[in-house]
Amino acid sequence: MSAIEIAGIHKSFGQTKVLRDISLSIRSGEFVAVLGPSGCGKTTLLRTLAGFEKLDGGEIHVDGRLLSGKEVHLSPEERNIGVVFQNYALWPHMSIEQNVSYSLKVKGMSRPDRTRRTREVLELVGLDTLSTRRPADLSGGQRQRVALARCLAMQAGVVLLDEPLANLDVHLRATLEEEFSRFHRRSGATMFYITHDQSEALALADRVAVMDKGRIAQFATPSTLYLEPTNEMVAGFIGEGKLMDVSNLTPGNDGRAHAHLFGQPIRLRCAEDARARSEARISFHPSDLSLADAGVGIPATVKRITYRGDHLRAEVAPDPAPDISLTLNVMPPFCIEQGQHVSIALNDGWVLPDPHFA
Structure with a gap:
């Protein structure tokens, strides 16, 4: 060796x-x-x-x-x-x-x-x-x-x-x-x-x-x-990673942070030395998104559905930002179709390190 x-x-x-x-x-x-x-x-x-x-x-x-x-x-x-x-x-x-x-x-x-x-x-x-x-x-x-x-x-x-x-x-x-x-x-x-x-x-x-x-x-x-990617290149390259901006980032003392995505409160993972700031970049994967109950989460419209055997791959556009495309996996029983108005929830995400303090 x-x-x-x-x-x-x-x-x-x-x-x-x-x-x-x-x-x-x-x-x-x-x-x-x-x-x-x-x-x-x-x-x-x-x-x-x-x-x-x-x-x-x-x-x-x-x-x-x-x-x-x-x-x-x-x-x-x-x-x-x-x-x-x-x-x-x-x-x-x-x-x-x-x-x-x-x-x-x-x-x-x-x-x-x-x-x-x-x-x-x-x-x-x-x-x-x-x-x-x-x-x-x-x-x-x-x-x-x-x-x-x-x-x-x-x-x-x-x-x-x-x-x-x-x-x-x-x-x-x-x-x-x-x-x-x-x-x-x-x-x-x-x-x-x-x-x-x-x-x-x-x-x-x-x-x-x-x-x-x-x-x-x-x-x-x-x-x-x-x-826990350290930069945007790795975040976007690994595992169909998606990058988004959030506002009002407030880290806690437990490796977690609060922020707002499209005006909705979300909870994220972050580094222990993460700093509070008005804007931040986060990364997540399709598996981190899920459908939510009506009136809860981020309103969105289903743009495309692809059958993947054991799940559906759904592309949705958030109503607050219809030019953005988000992808999530929908598990059976399937209850979603193209054009449908849904609510989505972000269940996990990672706060990218602030490049100004990297």
Whole structure:
């Protein structure tokens, strides 16, 4: 197991700054996901850690060993880091067994030891009966397991995964998510997982780094990102988050606050050091809204309904601000239709930190 320390790194391509002063401290054996919109720099971050890109500034240490820094750049093969690419990067002319054992041969391991180690890891990922096949004869999920077996064989202290499920269908993704969790438990490796899929990141990782425009917007546990975002970017990006303005914010001493939304009193969660102010920004999710009894809550008009199987997704426009669209989930029995006048209640929400005092 290996700890990773990324300290103030920068990377540009020409005049384009791709990574801007990124610092991350990752514990040994931790599963960290990096999440963000396309073009935010997450794959470049992985490539600097793997050694495929040189830094313009800052340092990267793994287990206290300097891998990248001023006048220092260890090659990928010197880093003892395993990489699972989106396209798996398997040798098409080699058998599965040969693909797994090749890196061991490069490291100078004897043939008997290579054979033993390769058989062990193929059995662990359930491919021992397919060892003589070539990659073209395997399914996408099986090829992904070959890539994982290769990392297990190397006994890499750090494993980097670059959007490894992007090319798979939704049902196979669920199966492979569990495969990654088992791989993490078996290997004890420090996992660094790049993805654009929030459900993957939140389900798999111990902590998630959300990137935006080459910077780390927030680095926290999945529940903290969802419930307590530190800025508007994270609040709007995670879990269909919605941002709204409230007035007359009055924090208490218990991590709760009172405010008004569209003139209606609401109760919110807030940081312990939150300050009273006349206006504030809050975030919430569709699950935080519900239908209320007539005359209670915020009056609204139903604009659109989408059937989602076990619930309806309703888009409503608050009567005090008809240009705003809010989304809520309606559970059965269904008693709502398009054009209907309803009342909605906000049952939970988070007061974003005041940027002037951040």
